[in-house]
Amino acid sequence: RLIGGSDGARGEGLRRAIDVLRLQQDVIWEQADEVSLPTRVAAASLLVHLAEDEVTAVTPLEAFSLGTPVVASALPAFTEVLGDEAHLVDTAEVVAEPLLLADAMEAALEPERDESAAARRRAIAARFTWEAHARAVLAAWRSMHAARRGS
Helix, strand or coil, X not given: XXXXXXXXXXXXXXXXXXXXXXXXXXXXXXXXXXXXHHHHXXXXXXXXXXXXXXXXXXXXXXXXXXXXXXXXXXXXXXXXXXXHHCEEECHHHHHHCHHHHHHHHHHHHHHHHCHHHHHHHHHHHHCCCHHHHHHHHHHHHHHHHHHHHHC
């Protein structure tokens, strides 16, 4: 079961892929708000996250923390954080050609038979905690403050 929820060109491309593949019975299309998104991701067998301009990989990392496979746009932030464990796609290409998205989705689901793939995704997500982020921001502020005091 797949839950979709993006409006605009990305959503239209995903909806076309669903139609081309005749998956209307397997897909629930609704927008998940920030409160319900974690529950939706936890129930999903795959997260498809097509974006054009995101600078953080929060949603894909939430999926990884649950071991859920991800198909995501090949944005720099996603590439850097998710690496080879995610199936990264060119958003414009998959919107224009739904079968490319279907291929990426099938490829992402294939390793699900291998529990070590889910463990690798969870390990990636474990490196990106809010505590680690807060410590990195604090260290950056302290470094800037020390540099300013020294000048």
